[in-house]
Amino acid sequence: MPELPEVETLRRQLRPELIGRTIVSGRAFSSAKFTQATDLVGVSITEVTRRGKYLLFELEDDRELIVHLGMTGQLRMEPSAAEPDQYERAAWLLDDDRRFVFRDVRRFGRIAVVDAGDYSSLPTLHHLGPEPFDRALTGAVLHAALRSSDRRIKTQLLSQRPIAGVGNIYADEAAWLAMVNPTWRRVTRPEAERLLDALRHVLADGIEHGGTTLRDYRTVDGGEGEHQRHLECYGRGGRPCSRCGTELVAKSIDARTTTWCPVCQRR
DNA sequence: ACTGTAACCTGCAGGC
DNA sequence: TGCCTGCAGGTTACAG
Numbered sequence: 001m002p003e004l005p006e007v008e009t010l011r012r013q014l015r016p017e018l019i020g021r022t023i024v025s026g027r028a029f030s031s032a033k034f035t036q037a038t039d040l041v042g043v044s045i046t047e048v049t050r051r052g053k054y055l056l057f058e059l060e061d062d063r064e065l066i067v068h069l070g071m072t073g074q075l076r077m078e079p080s081a082a083e084p085d086q087y088e089r090a091a092w093l094l095d096d097d098r099r100f101v102f103r104d105v106r107r108f109g110r111i112a113v114v115d116a117g118d119y120s121s122l123p124t125l126h127h128l129g130p131e132p133f134d135r136a137l138t139g140a141v142l143h144a145a146l147r148s149s150d151r152r153i154k155t156q157l158l159s160q161r162p163i164a165g166v167g168n169i170y171a172d173e174a175a176w177l178a179m180v181n182p183t184w185r186r187v188t189r190p191e192a193e194r195l196l197d198a199l200r201h202v203l204a205d206g207i208e209h210g211g212t213t214l215r216d217y218r219t220v221d222g223g224e225g226e227h228q229r230h231l232e233c234y235g236r237g238g239r240p241c242s243r244c245g246t247e248l249v250a251k252s253i254d255a256r257t258t259t260w261c262p263v264c265q266r267r
Numbered sequence: 268a269c270t271g272t273a274a275c276c277t278g279c280a281g282g283c
Numbered sequence: 284t285g286c287c288t289g290c291a292g293g294t295t296a297c298a299g
Contacts, residue, residue: 072278072292151270215278
C-alpha cells in the first residue's frame with residue numbers, strides 16, 4: 001500500500017489520537033518482524049513523525065516505535081473490546097481503553113523499537129535520502145544524486161536514496177508529469193529540476209487526496225483514499241496518454257511494472 | 268561499495 | 284466449478 005502520501009495521511013490522523021497516550025501493553029504475531037511490539041509497557045507517546053515511508057512514534061523514554069507498512073499494512077484505532085481478526089500482527093492497549101492495531105495480510109511490514117535516532121537495524125531508513133519537501137533538496141542536489149549511479153532513474157527513485165518516500169505509483173506519475181523516461185540511466189540538470197518539481201507535485205496531490213487506495217490501503221477510520229481517481233499514468237498501460245493520446249507502454253523494469261508515454265517521455 | 272536476484276507472504280483475477 | 288499462473292503500494296539478505 002504505502003508510499004509517502006499514504007503514510008503521511010495516517011500520521012496526520014494518528015497524531016492527535018496518540019500524543020500523550022500511554023501504552024499499557026503490547027501483543028504481537030509470532031514472527032521476529034513484529035515481536036518488538038511487546039517491548040512497550042507503561043510508556044507514553046510524545047510525538048508522531050515520519051521519514052519516507054516509515055512512521056516514527058517518539059516515546060517518553062528516548063526510544064522510538066517504528067512501523068513500516070510493507071505492501072498491505074493498515075493502522076486502526078479500535079475499542080479494546082473489538083475482536084482481533086486473523087491478519088492482526090501487532091496491537092497496543094492504550095490508557096484510554098482503546099487498541100492501536102497493526103494489520104498486515106502479507107506480513108511484509110515491520111515493527112521495531114529502537115533507541116531514538118538509531119536506525120542501524122533498518123538499512124533503508126538508515127541510508128534514507130532527503131524528504132521531498134526539504135528545502136535543502138534542490139534540483140542540483142537531486143541531479144547529483146542521480147548521477148552517482150548508472151541504474152535506471154526509476155530504480156534509483158525506488159531505492160529511497162536520492163529522495164525518500166517514493167514508490168511505484170508516484171514514481172511513474174512523477175516521471176510522466178516531468179516528461180522524463182523512467183528507463184533512462186542519466187538525466188540532464190533541467191530534467192532533474194522537472195523531476196523534482198513533479199515529484200513534489202504528485203506527492204502533495206496524493207496527500208491532499210488522502211492517499212491512493214488500489215487494494216489494501218485504508219485510512220485510520222477505515223476509509224479509502226481518493227487519489228486513485230487522479231492517476232494519469234500508473235496502471236494505465238495500453239490506454240491513451242491524456243497529454244498526447246499515444247498508447248501508454250507498460251514494461252517490467254527491474255522487476256517492477258513501469259508505465260510511461262513513449263512520445264511525451266522521449267528526448 | 269555497489270548491483271542484480273531471490274526471498275519473504277497472501278489473496279485475487281484471469282485463462283483454460 | 285476448479286486448478287494454475289501471474290501479479291500486487293516494499294525491503295532485505297545474499298552472492299558475485
